[in-house]
Amino acid sequence: xxxxxxxxxxxxxxxxIRPGRLHLIVADAxxxxxxxxxxASAPPDFFAGAQIIYLPKKSGDKFVAGLEQLAPAQLYxxxxxxxxxxxxxxxxxxxxxxxxxxxxxTEGLMGQAMLEATQAGIPHSAIQAEHxxxxxxxxxxxxxxxxxxxxxxxxxxxxxxxxxLFVRDHYSRxxxxxxxxxxxxxxxxxxxxxxxxxx
Amino acid sequence: MxxxxxxxxxxxxxxxxxxxxxxxxxxxxxxxxxxxYSVNLEPHKSYRPGSVYERTFDxxxxxxxxxxxxxxxxxxxPLRCQSLPHMTLAGWDLLELIMTSKAEEYxxxxxxxxxxxxxxxINRPLGIEQKFTFLDETTLPYGPMEYITRQTQGDFxxxxxxxxxxxxxxxxxxxxxxxxxxxxxxxxxxxxxAPVPKAHEMGIFQRALKFLLNVQQGSPARRLNxxxxxxxxxxxxxxxxxxxxxxxKDLTLENMGQMMHLRxxxxxxxxxxxSNALVFPIRCYLIKLDELVTVPKWAxxxxxxxxxxxxxxATYKGFVTNRPKIVEWLSKYDDGAPTSPGIWPx
Numbered sequence: 001x002x003x004x005x006x007x008x009x010x011x012x013x014x015x016x017i018r019p020g021r022l023h024l025i026v027a028d029a030x031x032x033x034x035x036x037x038x039x040a041s042a043p044p045d046f047f048a049g050a051q052i053i054y055l056p057k058k059s060g061d062k063f064v065a066g067l068e069q070l071a072p073a074q075l076y077x078x079x080x081x082x083x084x085x086x087x088x089x090x091x092x093x094x095x096x097x098x099x100x101x102x103x104x105x106t107e108g109l110m111g112q113a114m115l116e117a118t119q120a121g122i123p124h125s126a127i128q129a130e131h132x133x134x135x136x137x138x139x140x141x142x143x144x145x146x147x148x149x150x151x152x153x154x155x156x157x158x159x160x161x162x163x164x165l166f167v168r169d170h171y172s173r174x175x176x177x178x179x180x181x182x183x184x185x186x187x188x189x190x191x192x193x194x195x196x197x198x199x
Numbered sequence: 200m201x202x203x204x205x206x207x208x209x210x211x212x213x214x215x216x217x218x219x220x221x222x223x224x225x226x227x228x229x230x231x232x233x234x235x236y237s238v239n240l241e242p243h244k245s246y247r248p249g250s251v252y253e254r255t256f257d258x259x260x261x262x263x264x265x266x267x268x269x270x271x272x273x274x275x276x277p278l279r280c281q282s283l284p285h286m287t288l289a290g291w292d293l294l295e296l297i298m299t300s301k302a303e304e305y306x307x308x309x310x311x312x313x314x315x316x317x318x319x320x321i322n323r324p325l326g327i328e329q330k331f332t333f334l335d336e337t338t339l340p341y342g343p344m345e346y347i348t349r350q351t352q353g354d355f356x357x358x359x360x361x362x363x364x365x366x367x368x369x370x371x372x373x374x375x376x377x378x379x380x381x382x383x384x385x386x387x388x389x390x391x392x393a394p395v396p397k398a399h400e401m402g403i404f405q406r407a408l409k410f411l412l413n414v415q416q417g418s419p420a421r422r423l424n425x426x427x428x429x430x431x432x433x434x435x436x437x438x439x440x441x442x443x444x445x446x447x448k449d450l451t452l453e454n455m456g457q458m459m460h461l462r463x464x465x466x467x468x469x470x471x472x473x474s475n476a477l478v479f480p481i482r483c484y485l486i487k488l489d490e491l492v493t494v495p496k497w498a499x500x501x502x503x504x505x506x507x508x509x510x511x512x513a514t515y516k517g518f519v520t521n522r523p524k525i526v527e528w529l530s531k532y533d534d535g536a537p538t539s540p541g542i543w544p545x
Contacts, residue, residue, distance in 0.1 A: 008386060008393035142379055142437045145278075163441060170394050174385040181437060185444030186520070 009171040012110070012131040017042050020126075021098035023050040024091055025072075026113045028081070030133030031105025032056075032063030038102070039070055047072045051091060053084050055109065059133075081109060088113065092120035103129040108138035108149060111176030135198045139167055140177040147177055153194040155183040164191045167198075201307070204263040204324055210271070215431035215485065221260055222490045226251045227542045228423040228463050232503040234512075236398050238406045243419035243467050247543075251465060252421075255300035256351055257482065258308065263324050265352050265374075265433065272373040272434050273349075278381040279436070280345050282357070282369035289357050289369060290344030291334055292471035293478050297347045322350055344369055353465075353482030356380075358388075360475055365411060367391050374433040374483045376426045376462065377440065377517065396511050414477060416470040424464040426516040427525070431460055431485050450521050455528040456489030459521075461501070488528070494544045498532035505529060 005011065015038045023046065027035055032054060039047070051074040054067060064077055078084040101117050103110040110129045117127055136150040146160025154167045158180065165180030172179070184190050207214045217225070243255075251257045273279055282290060298320055302311035310321040316333040327350065331338035339346045348355045348371035357369035364387045372380040383391040388408045389399075398404060414420055428435055429447045450458050465482040492498040505513075506526045513519040539545055 006393040007399065008390040140382070142382060143439075143441050145381070168394065170382070172382050172386070173390075175382065179379070179382055179437075182441040182444070185441045186447050188445055 006169045006171075009169060010107075010111070010114075010129065010173065012107075012129050015102050015104060015128050015130045017046065018100050018126075018128070020100035021049065021096060023047075023100050023102065024095070025050060025052045025102040025104070026054075026084075026088065026109070027052070027103070028055040028105035028109040028133075029057045029059045030063075031103075031109070031130075032059070032067060034104035034130045034132050035070070035102075036063070036066055049073060052076065053078065053088055053091075055079070055081060055084060055105075081112060085116070088116055089120075092117060092122065095120065095122065099126060101127040103127065105132055106134050106136060107131060108136070108176070111138065111171075111173065115173065115176050137167060137198050138177045139165065139180040140172070140175050141165055141180045143182060147175070148180070151178075151180075152196055152198050154197045155191060155194055156180075202258060202260055202262070202324075205260050207261070207264045209264070209268045209431055209433045213431050215261070215264075217486055217490050218260060219493075222486065222493060223544065224250050224259075225486050225491075226423055226463050226465055226484055227491075227494075227497050227544075228425045229500055229504050230540065230542050232500050232538060233507050234504045235509075236401060236403050238403060238410065239422045240407070240410055240420045240468075241422070243421040243469075251482075251484070254304045255419075256297060256304075256353075256480070257465070258301070258305055258324075258352065262352055266325060266350060268433055269349060269371075269373045276438060278438075279373050280348070280371045281380060281384050282342060282344055283385065286344070286357055286359065286369035286474075286476070287336065287342065289359070289471055289474035289476035289478070290342055290347075292474050292476065293355070293357060294343040294347040295333070296469060296471065296478070297351050301351075325350055345371060351480075353480045356479040356481065358477040358479055360412065360477060363412065364388055365408065365477060372436075375436055375481070376424075376428075376464065376483075377435055377437055379437045381438070396515050397509075411468055411477060414468050414470050416472055419467055419469040421465065421467045424466060426462050427518045428460045428462045428485065429458055429521070431487075433483060433485075435462075447517075447521060450524065452524055452528055455524065456492070457487055459488045459525060459528075460485045461488070461491055488525075492529075492532045495532070496538050496545050498529065499534070499536060500538050502526065502529035502533040 015034050025035055047070045050072040052072045053076045055078050067075055076087060101122055103113050114127055136152050138149050139151045140147045141158040143163060144161035148159040155164045158165050163182045164184055166183040168179040170179045209215055245253050298311045301309040308323050312319040318331055318333050320329045354374050355371045356367055358365040359368045366387050367383055370380045389404055392404050429450050432443055435443055463484045467480050469478045471478055513522050
């Protein structure tokens with residue numbers, strides 16, 4: 001479960017079927033379970049109008065067969081978000097009125113995909129998001145602006161500039177990331193023990 | 200009043216000082232001997248000649264040096280000034296508001312000549328003369344918001360109004376109390392205030408937003424906010440926190456009077472005519488504790504405020520570690536005598 005939240009952080013709900021001409025589903029790892037749960041309440045022709053972009057990450061093949069059984073119009077299983085991005089952009093560029101977007105899985109994935117969708121002009125009201133699985137965070141270093149993916153520990157070392165950062169709850173939708181700030185700024189070298197906060 | 204602009208710095212050798220005249224007009228933010236958040240908004244009307252409330256955009260002795268500091272910060276980090284594409288019209292609104300106000304209120308310093316859309320702007324203190332076409336971006340060296348806020352003291356957040364909310368969609372932010380425009384741009388009113396402790400639960404932001412959504416053209420509003428800063432740093436940004444955070448350690452009881460500053464923000468709010476955006480200038484005034492205690496009423500009151508401030512607020516404002524030292528130093532100036540109501544010196 002996600003920890004207590006502050007107003008800059010999106011609130012995630014549970015995916016529900018909405019009427020639409022095309023259903024774009026983007027998920028990673030345990031996000032597949034949200035799709036399978038969605039299928040339980042889907043009308044028979046739902047997946048015939050659905051495209052799934054799925055990134056298994058550490059879950060491997062665990063959910064792939066289940067997704068195939070849904071017989072979506074298109075199922076893409078990819079190695080990373082970066083690899084899937086051109087395809088996601090292509091789908092969004094070709095989207096017409098009546099597109100429904102369903103996001104499921106980690107906050108990092110949902111945040112980035114939500115950003116792509118809104119930049120493509122998809123209204124917020126047509127985008128749903130459900131958190132599943134890992135609570136690892138995508139964090140932007142406020143000093144060097146580099147983004148570190150899949151942060152589990154707090155404090156952690158910025159993958160770009162190497163500063164030790166603590167992870168704030170403050171979240172930017174535009175960057176799809178939490179903010180990281182140097183933990184020993186006022187007392188250089190005094191770095192608290194790193195604790196696994198997100199897993 | 201003729202302003203004599205000082206040559207001074209806000210970095211490296213930190214030569215910033217207030218003249219005795221500047222101390223007298225300092226916007227001391229505490230009307231009573233204790234402090235808690237409130238929606239302390241009032242009309243931004245001119246009063247008390249000579250005070251920082253007299254003019255729409257106060258120009259003081261630090262003007263030229265502050266603008267030089269802004270240019271220095273922008274050269275290091277251009278992300279301090281950003282404007283989302285739909286905010287250009289609001290930038291022109293802001294340029295018009297500032298140019299017309301300054302030309303009218305400081306005719307010896309600024310001139311604006313308008314012939315239809317052909318405008319001619321003269322800024323004497325900065326030695327700028329610019330002929331341009333209003334609403335034509337190609338005729339200015341920067342976008343309109345950046346152009347005029349490189350010539351105006353204070354940070355500027357330009358807020359788009361839609362969906363009954365305010366959205367931070369443009370800004371010039373180089374003198375901030377530890378918040379990042381680059382991170383917060385695009386956020387709504389509740390989102391960019393998310394890290395502030397207590398105030399959400401108190402309903403402060405709901406009430407403030409309601410007020411701000413209703414600010415009308417020609418009826419600007421204002422409030423004061425405050426924090427404390429070691430060294431006269433205008434740029435206390437999170438971006439550079441890894442550089443200035445360590446400076447807090449330099450503070451001692453011996454150097455307190457020169458090193459510690461009360462930092463006050465005069466925040467104003469103006470409705471803009473064409474874009475219906477709200478511009479939110481955040482003007483930073485710094486005063487050394489040595490300067491502040493030359494006003495006995497302020498010295499007594501400030502001691503009591505800092506001593507009794509809830510720990511959560513002292514932490515949020517970033518001086519909880521140094522607070523015992525500050526209180527000890529200030530206590531010498533507090534004889535326990537009662538203070539008069541209001542912010543002005545006796």
